[in-house]
Amino acid sequence: MRHRSDMTVELIQSMASDSAVVRAARVSTGANAKQLVDPAKDAGLINYLMRDRHGSPFEHNAFTFYIEAPIFVFREFMRHRIASYNEESGRYKELEPVFYVPDLKRKLVQTGKPGAYIFEDGDMSQLIQVYDATYKANKLAYEQYKKMLAAGVAREVARGVLPVNLYSSMYVTMNARSLMNFLSLRTMREGTAFPSYPQREIEMVAELMEEWFAVEMPMTYEAFNRNGRVAP
Amino acid sequence: MRHRSDMTVELIQSMASDSAVVRAARVSTGANAKQLVDPAKDAGLINYLMRDRHGSPFEHNAFTFYIEAPIFVFREFMRHRIASYNEESGRYKELEPVFYVPDLKRKLVQTGKPGAYIFEDGDMSQLIQVYDATYKANKLAYEQYKKMLAAGVAREVARGVLPVNLYSSMYVTMNARSLMNFLSLRTMREGTAFPSYPQREIEMVAELMEEWFAVEMPMTYEAFNRNGRVAP
Amino acid sequence: MRHRSDMTVELIQSMASDSAVVRAARVSTGANAKQLVDPAKDAGLINYLMRDRHGSPFEHNAFTFYIEAPIFVFREFMRHRIASYNEESGRYKELEPVFYVPDLKRKLVQTGKPGAYIFEDGDMSQLIQVYDATYKANKLAYEQYKKMLAAGVAREVARGVLPVNLYSSMYVTMNARSLMNFLSLRTMREGTAFPSYPQREIEMVAELMEEWFAVEMPMTYEAFNRNGRVAP
Amino acid sequence: MRHRSDMTVELIQSMASDSAVVRAARVSTGANAKQLVDPAKDAGLINYLMRDRHGSPFEHNAFTFYIEAPIFVFREFMRHRIASYNEESGRYKELEPVFYVPDLKRKLVQTGKPGAYIFEDGDMSQLIQVYDATYKANKLAYEQYKKMLAAGVAREVARGVLPVNLYSSMYVTMNARSLMNFLSLRTMREGTAFPSYPQREIEMVAELMEEWFAVEMPMTYEAFNRNGRVAP
Numbered sequence: 001m002r003h004r005s006d007m008t009v010e011l012i013q014s015m016a017s018d019s020a021v022v023r024a025a026r027v028s029t030g031a032n033a034k035q036l037v038d039p040a041k042d043a044g045l046i047n048y049l050m051r052d053r054h055g056s057p058f059e060h061n062a063f064t065f066y067i068e069a070p071i072f073v074f075r076e077f078m079r080h081r082i083a084s085y086n087e088e089s090g091r092y093k094e095l096e097p098v099f100y101v102p103d104l105k106r107k108l109v110q111t112g113k114p115g116a117y118i119f120e121d122g123d124m125s126q127l128i129q130v131y132d133a134t135y136k137a138n139k140l141a142y143e144q145y146k147k148m149l150a151a152g153v154a155r156e157v158a159r160g161v162l163p164v165n166l167y168s169s170m171y172v173t174m175n176a177r178s179l180m181n182f183l184s185l186r187t188m189r190e191g192t193a194f195p196s197y198p199q200r201e202i203e204m205v206a207e208l209m210e211e212w213f214a215v216e217m218p219m220t221y222e223a224f225n226r227n228g229r230v231a232p
Numbered sequence: 233m234r235h236r237s238d239m240t241v242e243l244i245q246s247m248a249s250d251s252a253v254v255r256a257a258r259v260s261t262g263a264n265a266k267q268l269v270d271p272a273k274d275a276g277l278i279n280y281l282m283r284d285r286h287g288s289p290f291e292h293n294a295f296t297f298y299i300e301a302p303i304f305v306f307r308e309f310m311r312h313r314i315a316s317y318n319e320e321s322g323r324y325k326e327l328e329p330v331f332y333v334p335d336l337k338r339k340l341v342q343t344g345k346p347g348a349y350i351f352e353d354g355d356m357s358q359l360i361q362v363y364d365a366t367y368k369a370n371k372l373a374y375e376q377y378k379k380m381l382a383a384g385v386a387r388e389v390a391r392g393v394l395p396v397n398l399y400s401s402m403y404v405t406m407n408a409r410s411l412m413n414f415l416s417l418r419t420m421r422e423g424t425a426f427p428s429y430p431q432r433e434i435e436m437v438a439e440l441m442e443e444w445f446a447v448e449m450p451m452t453y454e455a456f457n458r459n460g461r462v463a464p
Numbered sequence: 465m466r467h468r469s470d471m472t473v474e475l476i477q478s479m480a481s482d483s484a485v486v487r488a489a490r491v492s493t494g495a496n497a498k499q500l501v502d503p504a505k506d507a508g509l510i511n512y513l514m515r516d517r518h519g520s521p522f523e524h525n526a527f528t529f530y531i532e533a534p535i536f537v538f539r540e541f542m543r544h545r546i547a548s549y550n551e552e553s554g555r556y557k558e559l560e561p562v563f564y565v566p567d568l569k570r571k572l573v574q575t576g577k578p579g580a581y582i583f584e585d586g587d588m589s590q591l592i593q594v595y596d597a598t599y600k601a602n603k604l605a606y607e608q609y610k611k612m613l614a615a616g617v618a619r620e621v622a623r624g625v626l627p628v629n630l631y632s633s634m635y636v637t638m639n640a641r642s643l644m645n646f647l648s649l650r651t652m653r654e655g656t657a658f659p660s661y662p663q664r665e666i667e668m669v670a671e672l673m674e675e676w677f678a679v680e681m682p683m684t685y686e687a688f689n690r691n692g693r694v695a696p
Numbered sequence: 697m698r699h700r701s702d703m704t705v706e707l708i709q710s711m712a713s714d715s716a717v718v719r720a721a722r723v724s725t726g727a728n729a730k731q732l733v734d735p736a737k738d739a740g741l742i743n744y745l746m747r748d749r750h751g752s753p754f755e756h757n758a759f760t761f762y763i764e765a766p767i768f769v770f771r772e773f774m775r776h777r778i779a780s781y782n783e784e785s786g787r788y789k790e791l792e793p794v795f796y797v798p799d800l801k802r803k804l805v806q807t808g809k810p811g812a813y814i815f816e817d818g819d820m821s822q823l824i825q826v827y828d829a830t831y832k833a834n835k836l837a838y839e840q841y842k843k844m845l846a847a848g849v850a851r852e853v854a855r856g857v858l859p860v861n862l863y864s865s866m867y868v869t870m871n872a873r874s875l876m877n878f879l880s881l882r883t884m885r886e887g888t889a890f891p892s893y894p895q896r897e898i899e900m901v902a903e904l905m906e907e908w909f910a911v912e913m914p915m916t917y918e919a920f921n922r923n924g925r926v927a928p
Contacts, residue, residue, distance in 0.1 A: 015711035061758070088723055106389070157340055244487075284811065296479075407548065572850055611825065626859060
């Protein structure tokens with residue numbers, strides 16, 4: 001049995017560039033649709049598209065990520081419908097005993113009311129409580145899972161006792177427009193046009209995805225930030 | 233703490249009729265698009281649309297269901313992207329201790345290999361093992377959940393220990409085309425055009441949804457069954 | 465041959481209410497999810513959902529419209545992918561000679577550059593030019609269409625000469641979230657959060673749809689307007 | 697003014713491989729998800745996925761095409777909603793006088809009834825009739841378009857007279873699953889699981905796209921053909 005506090009995000013493959021945004025946008029005017037002009041103009045066009053929310057030119061690209069995160073993160077992730085998913089299955093394989101626990105930096109205490117929650121640091125006794133409770137519950141759950149398997153019970157039945165902090169893995173493919181929608185909802189930043197209050201654990205995944213996005217489409221990424229992190 | 237073996241599916245609202253399928257299909261020829269002709273012809277047209285997979289006329293309708301099922305069922309359900317979901321949230325409320333266990337009819341033993349699994353009855357000792365393991369693991373998990381809450385830990389952190397056989401609830405809205413796709417993948421029947429091997433628990437939900445579909449759109453439902461239960 | 469300047473939008477069927485928005489939103493907290501509290505609280509909740517862009521509760525509803533508009537309007541309309549369409553087909557029926565011309569109020573002159581066009585009134589001589597050109601081109605096109613049909617040429621080949629101002633008809637079904645996205649992009653209003661510059665003819669269709677939306681979901685409609693006409 | 701009978705399909709960029717299908721499928725069992733085993737096993741797995749309609753592994757890829765085709769083809773094309781489009785705009789640029797006419801091989805005569813049309817060769821007099829009618833109607837339409845522009849009428853108003861056989865251009869991005877759905881509906885082949893009766897002109901576009909698909913994902917393409925050309 002293993003506990004971890006980090007998330008894995010690997011960029012498996014991508015077809016992504018700022019120039020494809022520009023090219024797709026320019027097909028509407030037919031002007032040099034298939035060749036680039038100059039970087040300054042391209043950045044200006046991308047910024048204009050982002051600001052006025054012309055979203056479709058940001059769809060001619062794709063990113064495939066390999067992600068490891070707890071089930072409760074995947075539950076939120078898969079509510080995003082404009083994406084393609086393949087996940088590890090508890091029906092087809094015996095699941096590994098790897099579980100999530102928050103690390104020292106994770107704010108543990110929630111105050112305020114729905115729609116306006118504030119998270120604050122816990123104290124050390126609260127973290128110990130979390131670790132103790134998580135360890136005991138995870139340990140017994142996994143033992144019972146193994147006991148059922150040993151008795152010849154089907155994996156898909158036995159897995160019922162496993163908790164939502166169990167790690168799973170998946171491939172997900174999405175385009176930049178969908179990715180920006182994901183980032184706008186699953187990260188919390190000062191000064192965005194619309195507020196978002198994501199659970200910290202999915203934000204950790206989002207932040208790792210965001211790094212790849214910044215590398216692959218720098219002009220688009222800059223325009224996204226400059227215009228309030230609203231998906232166009 | 234409570235254990236249950238059944239699923240809840242209520243039809244909350246619907247806008248559904250065979251006549252809307254016919255009307256939408258007839259707009260393409262402009263012939264009497266807005267009035268009905270006679271039931272026999274309507275059934276024939278619906279059967280033709282289903283057989284040759286003209287799917288779009290089956291989209292002008294909607295069903296909203298209220299569903300209670302374990303988290304592991306919702307995990308599979310929400311992979312269906314052409315639908316609208318709102319689910320109970322472990323971030324916004326304290327979750328109730330209601331858990332799923334299989335009943336006596338649930339086949340417990342899986343043989344064969346991926347893609348061709350066969351499920352067989354378990355014996356009584358296996359069911360006892362499942363009940364014992366599930367009860368113990370669920371009980372401890374929920375106790376630890378409550379302990380963390382009592383210590384002031386945020387709900388979204390504490391819920392990590394809760395298992396995937398915990399019941400959740402949601403509203404889902406989908407149209408008949410999407411519903412037929414769901415039924416084709418999430419029920420197992422003899423003689424369908426394509427085989428499906430759903431987990432029994434999501435099939436239980438699908439069967440309850442199917443009853444409503446049969447009532448609301450009887451001609452469409454009959455055509456669906458007659459043509460191999462393939463979503464058009 | 466007939467020319468017209470108006471659009472037809474009929475609400476054929478709907479399953480829509482503000483209360484379903486509230487109910488779907490409340491399932492997340494489990495509090496009274498299935499019963500209503502009081503109108504003032506409901507309006508407040510809907511306004512909050514709209515403002516902070518919690519969009520999914522606005523999807524549990526559906527509107528089916530019957531629409532008559534020129535082909536160039538349908539071309540823009542069908543770029544909206546979260547909707548269901550069935551349109552009259554030039555392959556399956558002989559198309560009627562009904563064509564669009566702008567009326568006296570339609571601004572005919574475009575100035576400015578892409579992304580910042582301004583439309584201004586034309587003078588009478590320009591409108592006469594439009595009517596004369598449209599009448600002549602439509603008349604000859606339809607005559608040639610009929611000539612090809614008379615010679616035994618397939619409808620789908622003959623229709624190639626017909627212009628994009630020919631009227632077509634369709635059924636379209638969409639939910640309120642998708643409808644709000646349509647309205648935000650296809651109407652131009654002062655003071656919206658994001659500017660839109662729709663072609664006037666699709667805006668005429670949008671305005672007629674908007675009237676139905678206002679009637680069916682008044683609280684949602686008010687919240688949409690109050691929050692900058694951004695689709696949540 | 698120019699008339700042409702061919703379609704343009706260029707593959708602008710792609711992120712596509714059979715190995716990504718295999719990798720995504722294998723994540724469900726966790727077995728060697730990230731490395732390849734051997735080509736024979738891969739082909740077998742892909743064939744199994746296709747046959748039993750496990751569609752999601754075919755979504756982790758993307759193709760961007762640049763396409764030139766008449767407006768009536770784009771009208772059909774854009775009914776496919778699982779794709780991303782950017783098209784040349786008659787609002788933003790003056791449209792070029794390039795029009796479609798069928799070539800000598802195009803079957804011109806349609807017999808039979810809706811749902812079971814048969815196309816047969818026309819005779820030379822019919823083709824002459826098509827050419828004559830098309831030339832005259834196109835010529836006058838374009839002249840009237842130019843006349844309105846010369847009078848200062850906005851492009852978006854003037855374009856109303858232009859016919860649906862006018863060429864347009866677009867970028868479209870789609871994944872292999874969506875592409876297979878497109879091919880299954882927009883090509884007609886003997887022996888497919890479901891019959892399709894596409895208009896010849898969109899089939900010409902589909903055939904050119906299919907060539908690229910065959911090159912980029914040969915195992916997937918073979919499995920698609922072997923299993924009745926049904927999109928998984």
